[in-house]
Amino acid sequence: MKYAVIKIGGSILNNLSQTIIEDILTLKKENYVPIIVHGGGPFINKQLSKMGVESKFVDGLRVTDDEVLRQTSNTLIGEVNPQVVYQINQHAPIAIGVNGIDMNLFDIEPLHSKYGYVAECSSVNKDAIEQICLYSIPVVAPIGIDRNSGQRYNINADSLAYKIASEMKGDLFLISDIPGVLIKDEVKSNLSINDINNYIETTEIYGGMIPKVTGAITAIKDGCKSVKIIPGASEHALLKSSISNKVGTTITL
Numbered sequence: 001m002k003y004a005v006i007k008i009g010g011s012i013l014n015n016l017s018q019t020i021i022e023d024i025l026t027l028k029k030e031n032y033v034p035i036i037v038h039g040g041g042p043f044i045n046k047q048l049s050k051m052g053v054e055s056k057f058v059d060g061l062r063v064t065d066d067e068v069l070r071q072t073s074n075t076l077i078g079e080v081n082p083q084v085v086y087q088i089n090q091h092a093p094i095a096i097g098v099n100g101i102d103m104n105l106f107d108i109e110p111l112h113s114k115y116g117y118v119a120e121c122s123s124v125n126k127d128a129i130e131q132i133c134l135y136s137i138p139v140v141a142p143i144g145i146d147r148n149s150g151q152r153y154n155i156n157a158d159s160l161a162y163k164i165a166s167e168m169k170g171d172l173f174l175i176s177d178i179p180g181v182l183i184k185d186e187v188k189s190n191l192s193i194n195d196i197n198n199y200i201e202t203t204e205i206y207g208g209m210i211p212k213v214t215g216a217i218t219a220i221k222d223g224c225k226s227v228k229i230i231p232g233a234s235e236h237a238l239l240k241s242s243i244s245n246k247v248g249t250t251i252t253l
């Protein structure tokens with residue numbers, strides 16, 4: 001049995017192929033223990049703009065003051081998380097929504113104060129995850145808590161998925177709204193650490209893709225078995241990519 005950490009990006013949530021949900025359940029029947037981590041960036045942007053609050057990002061992270069934190073937490077835990085749980089449970093009533101506060105699922109380390117209430121996951125409560133996975137599929141929202149102060153923190157969903165996959169020694173699937181990592185309009189089926197450094201230097205990998213691919217390298221060095229970036233809109237992309245490297249991009253050292 002091995003863990004499959006499946007990160008569903010906010011960009012694809014409204015356009016997710018139904019077969020991805022079927023694939024998650026197929027993986028569970030076969031040799032995998034699925035853990036889902038979801039994002040929700042576009043949903044948070046929409047909510048903030050409704051409230052007249054501007055979305056600001058530094059180094060790809062949302063600058064999170066009190067009000068942004070409230071809206072982010074409400075959107076991720078109150079709106080996006082139950083939507084993902086509902087979609088899975090329509091197929092099989094097995095998903096449960098959680099975040100870092102539930103069962104002390106993970107600890108956090110706040111990042112620099114220039115980001116506001118933004119943290120990284122510093123360690124994962126493996127026992128709690130193992131317990132949940134015995135009977136269900138956890139759907140994790142990227143909100144954590146400082147257990148001493150009770151302060152909540154906003155966490156980038158990719159970075160949380162990397163940490164969970166490394167600590168659980170699992171395979172990581174990043175589901176996004178792109179067919180994979182594109183170089184000169186073609187999907188690269190394999191990327192090594194050297195390729196990644198080159199393509200960042202030539203700016204063929206840019207923006208939100210930079211933390212995704214560099215985070216992948218760190219995750220693999222830290223114990224994650226493999227990282228695949230796959231298209232959420234494509235039929236059975238998850239199942240196909242778990243079997244071969246023909247879908248999306250596989251990152252290796």
Ligand SMILES: Nc1ncnc2c1ncn2[C@@H]1O[C@H](COP(=O)(O)OP(=O)(O)O)[C@@H](O)[C@H]1O
Pocket residue numbers: 009010011012039041158175176177178180181182183204205206207208209210212
């Ligand atoms: N070489 C590349 N191939 C594909 N996408 C890239 C590349 N370089 C940068 N990007 C950008 O990275 C984005 C995906 O990252 P991000 O927006 O963080 O996804 P998500 O919200 O699904 O996690 C793409 O939409 C694209 O704009």
Ligand SMILES: CC(=O)N[C@@H](CCC(=O)OP(=O)(O)O)C(=O)O
Pocket residue numbers: 008009010011038039040041042044060061062072118119142154155156157158
């Ligand atoms: C600190 C930080 O930036 N947190 C992210 C959390 C959601 C996320 O990561 O969503 P995607 O995967 O859809 O981008 C945010 O507030 O947008």
